[in-house]
Amino acid sequence: MHIVVCIKQVPDSAQIRVHPVTNTIMRQGVPTIINPYDLFAVEEALRLRDQHGGTVTILTMGPPMAEESLRKALTFGADRAVLLTDRFFAGSDTLATSYALASAIARIGETFEPVDIVFTGKQTIDGDTAQVGPGIAKRLGLAQLTYVSRVAAVDLVGRAIEVDRRAEGGVQALRTRLPCLITMLEGTNDIRRGSLPDALRAARAEIVVWSAKDAGIADVGKCGLRGSPTVVKRVFAPSPRAEKAAMVEAGGPEAADALIEAIFAQRPRLEADLATLVRGY
Amino acid sequence: MAEPAKPAAPASGRANTKKELPERFRNHKHVWVFVEQERGQVHPVSWELMGEGRKLADKLGVELAGVVIGAPGEATLAAAREAACYGADLAYTVTHDILADYRNEPYSKALTDLVETFQPEILLLGATTLGRDLAGAVATTLLTGLTADCTALDVDADGSLAATRPTFGGSLLCTIYTLNFRPQMATVRPRVMAMPERVERPLGRLVEHPLSMAEEDVVTKVLRYIPDRDSAKSNLAYADVVVAGGLGLGSPENFQLITQLASVLGAEYGCSRPLVQKGWQPAERQIGQTGKTIRPKLYIAAGISGAIQHRVGVEGADLVVAINTDKNAPIFDFAHIGIVTDALHLLPRLTEAFRRRLSPHIRDRIAS
Numbered sequence: 001m002h003i004v005v006c007i008k009q010v011p012d013s014a015q016i017r018v019h020p021v022t023n024t025i026m027r028q029g030v031p032t033i034i035n036p037y038d039l040f041a042v043e044e045a046l047r048l049r050d051q052h053g054g055t056v057t058i059l060t061m062g063p064p065m066a067e068e069s070l071r072k073a074l075t076f077g078a079d080r081a082v083l084l085t086d087r088f089f090a091g092s093d094t095l096a097t098s099y100a101l102a103s104a105i106a107r108i109g110e111t112f113e114p115v116d117i118v119f120t121g122k123q124t125i126d127g128d129t130a131q132v133g134p135g136i137a138k139r140l141g142l143a144q145l146t147y148v149s150r151v152a153a154v155d156l157v158g159r160a161i162e163v164d165r166r167a168e169g170g171v172q173a174l175r176t177r178l179p180c181l182i183t184m185l186e187g188t189n190d191i192r193r194g195s196l197p198d199a200l201r202a203a204r205a206e207i208v209v210w211s212a213k214d215a216g217i218a219d220v221g222k223c224g225l226r227g228s229p230t231v232v233k234r235v236f237a238p239s240p241r242a243e244k245a246a247m248v249e250a251g252g253p254e255a256a257d258a259l260i261e262a263i264f265a266q267r268p269r270l271e272a273d274l275a276t277l278v279r280g281y
Numbered sequence: 282m283a284e285p286a287k288p289a290a291p292a293s294g295r296a297n298t299k300k301e302l303p304e305r306f307r308n309h310k311h312v313w314v315f316v317e318q319e320r321g322q323v324h325p326v327s328w329e330l331m332g333e334g335r336k337l338a339d340k341l342g343v344e345l346a347g348v349v350i351g352a353p354g355e356a357t358l359a360a361a362r363e364a365a366c367y368g369a370d371l372a373y374t375v376t377h378d379i380l381a382d383y384r385n386e387p388y389s390k391a392l393t394d395l396v397e398t399f400q401p402e403i404l405l406l407g408a409t410t411l412g413r414d415l416a417g418a419v420a421t422t423l424l425t426g427l428t429a430d431c432t433a434l435d436v437d438a439d440g441s442l443a444a445t446r447p448t449f450g451g452s453l454l455c456t457i458y459t460l461n462f463r464p465q466m467a468t469v470r471p472r473v474m475a476m477p478e479r480v481e482r483p484l485g486r487l488v489e490h491p492l493s494m495a496e497e498d499v500v501t502k503v504l505r506y507i508p509d510r511d512s513a514k515s516n517l518a519y520a521d522v523v524v525a526g527g528l529g530l531g532s533p534e535n536f537q538l539i540t541q542l543a544s545v546l547g548a549e550y551g552c553s554r555p556l557v558q559k560g561w562q563p564a565e566r567q568i569g570q571t572g573k574t575i576r577p578k579l580y581i582a583a584g585i586s587g588a589i590q591h592r593v594g595v596e597g598a599d600l601v602v603a604i605n606t607d608k609n610a611p612i613f614d615f616a617h618i619g620i621v622t623d624a625l626h627l628l629p630r631l632t633e634a635f636r637r638r639l640s641p642h643i644r645d646r647i648a649s
Contacts, residue, residue, distance in 0.1 A: 011449075036558075094429075098421060126449060128571055129429035134385075134417025143501055144385045146414045162504065167383065168319055168409050170508035174384075176501040187564060229426035229462040235448065235455045238589060240614035245603065247613075248620040255622060256630035259602070260638060262618050263579070267600050273578055274635075275642040277521060277547035 001054030001156055002112065003045040004105050005078070005119040006136070007038040009062050009069040010126045034069045037121030039191040041184040044151060045119050046077050046192065052154060054116075055079040057108055061089055061100055067207050074202035075194035081205065082108060086212040091225035094127070098135025099222050104215040105140060116156070118142060118181040130183070137181035145174060146183045154178075302461060309463035312338040313373075313401040315392065316347045316364055317411055319383055320506070321356040325476065325519075326407030328367040330469055332477030333434050334405055335368035340436045344370040346401070350391045352381035361487055366479045371486035373399065379496050382503040383411050389418040391492050396423060398490065401464045403442050405434075408468035420466050426459030427466040430570060432473055432593050442467065447570045447593050454589065472518045472574040472597065515565055520549035523577045523598075525568050527553035529584020529605060529624050533561040538628035539583060545636045551575070553585045569594035583624035587612025604628075 012033040034042075045056045058073040060066050061084040070081035084104045092100065109115040118140070123130035130146070137144035147166040152173070154161050165172045166185055194202070212220050221227060246266070250258035264271050314334040317324040331347065338345040347364030351357040353376040361372035375391040392415065396404065404419075406412040408430050420427035428444040432454070435443045441458050442465040448455040459465040517523065524546065526539040536552070543550040551568040552561070568575055570590040576597035583604045585591060592615055595601060603616035604624045613619045620627065 094417075094427065095421065095424065123571075125571075127429075128447075129427075130413045131417040131420070131427055131429060134414060135421040138389075138418045138421040144414065144418060145501075146385075146417075147410045166410055167506075168324060168411060169322070170506055172382070172503055173505040173507070174501055175504050229424070229459050230428060231458045231460055232448075233443070233456050233458050235453050238454055238592065243617075245613045245616040245619035248618060250620075251622065253630065255620065255627055256634035259618070259620055259627075259631060260634055263600065263602060266617060267578070270579055270600070271638075273521065274546060274639060278545070278639050278642050 001049065001052045001116045001154070002057065002109075002114060003049060003054065003117045003119060004057045004059055004108055004115050005038070005041050005045045005073070006101055006105075006132070007042065007058055007060050007069060007073060007121070008035045008124050008126075009033070009060060009066040010035045010124055032065070032068070034072055035121055035124045035126075037123055037125065037184075037186055039121075040186055040188055041119035041121050041182070042073055042076055042078065043189045043191045044182070044184050045117070047189065048117070048151060048154060049079075052156060055113070057082060057112065059084065059101065059104055059108065061085070061092075061097065061104070064209075067209075070207055071202050071205070074205050075199045076192055077194060077198050080112070080208065082208040082210060084210050084212075084215055086220075086223075088212045088217075088220040088223045091228065092223060093228035093230045094129050094131040094135055095229055096223050096227035098132050098139055099227060100212070100215070100217065101132065102136045102139035103217045104210060105136065107210070107214070107216045110216075114179075116178050117154075117161070118179070120181070120183050122147060122183050122185055133181060133183040140179075140181070143176040143180035145176065145180055147185050148182045149185045149188050151182070302463075306461075306463040309400045309402040311343045311346060311399075311401050312341065312403045313346045313348050313396075313405070313464070314364075314369070315404065315406040315412065315415070316349045316360050316372075317407050317409060318349065318351055318356065318360050319411060320508075323360050323363065324407055324409060324411075324471070326409060326412075326469070326471040327364075328479075329471070329474040329476050330405045330407060331364060331367035331369060333469070333474045334403075335477070337403060337434060337436055337442070338370075341402075341440055343402070346370065347372040348392065348395060349374045350380055350388055351376060352378060362484050365482045365484040367477055369484070371488065372484055373488045373490060375490050375492050377492045377494070379494060379499055380492070382506065383414075384499060384501050384503065385414055385418055386499050386501060387492065387494055388415050389422065390494055391490075392419050393422050394492065395490055396464060399488070402440075404464040404466045406466070406468050408470040412468055416466060416468050423462075423464070425462040425464060425466060426457075427468070428457045428459070429468050431467045431469050432570075432596075434467060434469070441465070447590055470570075470574050472576050473593075475576070475597065515549060517549045517551050517566065517568070518573045518575055520575065521577050522546050522548035522579045523551055523568070523575050524548050524581045524583070525551040525553065525585060526556065526583050526624070527585030528555050529586075530556075531584075531625065533559075535625060536561060538625065538632070542581070542628055542632045542635070545632050545639065546579075548577075548579075553582075553591050554588075582612060582616070583628055585612055586610045587615065
């Protein structure tokens with residue numbers, strides 16, 4: 001079985017700076033980590049490999065320094081790492097990102113071995129869109145399984161997979177064909193501690209580095225800013241509310257009563273509402 | 282790689298400038314809201330979006346349509362009729378037995394077909410597990426822009442959709458446009474927009490559209506659906522009173538000060554993102570951009586600094602009360618009432634004071 005896991009290196013910090021002209025993130029100097037949601041995807045992929053045999057390839061798109069995250073993923077026991085990096089990718093929105101990653105996954109399948117499952121995290125902590133996973137699935141024509149809480153069974157001979165998928169009001173148990181794309185829900189497993197041999201192997205491992213051309217991308221116009229239908233026009237901090245918060249100055253034992261008085265003074269109907277609530281509670 | 286026809290790339294260099302809308306998109310008109318229903322229940326976020334869609338349609342001088350996809354029968358039709366009561370001028374329906382349960386393939390085909398046939402300029406969906414699954418697939422098929430988790434929607438002077446959302450982990454806001462592609466797609470999380478008033482109104486027009494797909498064409502099968510037990514669901518998003526705690530509580534044990542106050546107030550309780558990341562509270566209790574958005578009458582935040590990603594989750598509250606030791610905490614920028622003190626000391630006293638104040642009503646309850 002060959003599993004590809006897409007991960008993203010994200011800033012691990014609230015120190016965010018924005019380029020004043022291009023309105024894109026300036027990543028220099030901000031510490032980075034593997035997107036925490038992606039760790040559940042990595043772990044699930046490793047578990048499936050341990051059960052069924054095969055290989056796990058980690059894929060990321062990003063600047064050359066994203067190699068660090070790939071090495072980290074190798075320390076958990078992944079077999080291979082591919083870094084997709086090219087100036088043409090700069091400024092990609094989710095549509096352009098899914099195009100580049102889908103192209104690279106297709107090329108990974110051709111170069112190494114056919115891909116059975118593609119994993120991604122539920123979403124990233126910097127973009128929070130949850131759009132790249134579905135985008136990859138659609139472009140590669142893979143069955144799309146989002147918000148998966150459990151991989152119940154994989155049948156490599158029958159080319160089928162069963163999963164539990166979180167829906168709004170319950171859980172859907174789904175059966176579909178391989179290959180498929182899974183976005184893994186958080187909290188569904190515990191990322192393993194890497195072994196010492198894996199750490200040593202990760203430090204020495206050769207990372208596969210691909211440009212857009214290496215990944216089989218013929219039309220770089222579909223990548224980066226040019227390939228992105230969305231345009232960020234303005235980045236801004238929200239303004240404080242016009243009126244300042246009314247500060248309750250009382251301290252010590254009077255503070256609680258003073259706060260309650262202030263609440264009911266601002267919203268006189270609230271006391272009646274609370275009374276209704278506690279009666280029904 | 283299966284891929285639909287490629288759109289013309291912007292003529293040169295940066296996409297960052299307004300271009301003439303390509304000819305093939307000039308006929309795209311009207312605002313659509315996807316009416317999400319699962320197992321006969323319309324998700325309230327659809328009506329919240331209908332309220333926003335109405336405002337956008339009025340500004341543009343176009344029609345507002347609800348889009349309902351589901352099994353043939355009364356539930357789907359009822360959802361289409363109900364759309365009118367929240368502001369829709371017309372409704373599109375696609376009904377088919379294979380649409381009884383949500384599955385990505387038939388739903389994204391149904392919605393993509395509708396868009397290609399009737400060509401809306403704006404398409405809004407709820408940022409639920411269903412809406413995000415569907416929106417991501419449809420936008421990729423149509424090769425158009427999709428902006429997730431918007432907190433404000435507007436149309437600018439030339440009629441483009443201005444979609445504002447938190448960005449960079451919720452530390453800033455950004456306004457995003459889809460200038461040269463149609464439809465302009467956006468998702469909005471439940472409770473971010475106010476629920477419009479329901480007004481009994483007949484549906485202007487119902488347009489039924491076929492789906493040329495059979496069960497054999499759908500590779501994904503639903504084996505079972507296990508509904509959540511009611512006890513497993515928290516009513517946080519729809520609660521009238523919410524009490525929440527943050528890192529200022531200092532330890533997971535101190536979170537009981539939050540649940541005790543919530544209990545006295547008949548309130549739901551929640552927490553800020555760091556508490557979920559530390560494993561002190563489960564993800565479904567998280568309030569903020571990546572958690573629940575709330576619109577209570579009273580919100581009490583204890584030991585929460587008030588990062589933007591938290592702020593966007595609570596801005597719909599009628600009254601925000603902040604308790605924090607740091608007088609410069611950003612939460613005081615958007616709270617209505619603040620007190621600079623240690624929540625660990627104040628919370629037990631506040632619980633006791635509310636208990637005294639509300640005790641006549643509690644006795645009523647016990648007596649009745």
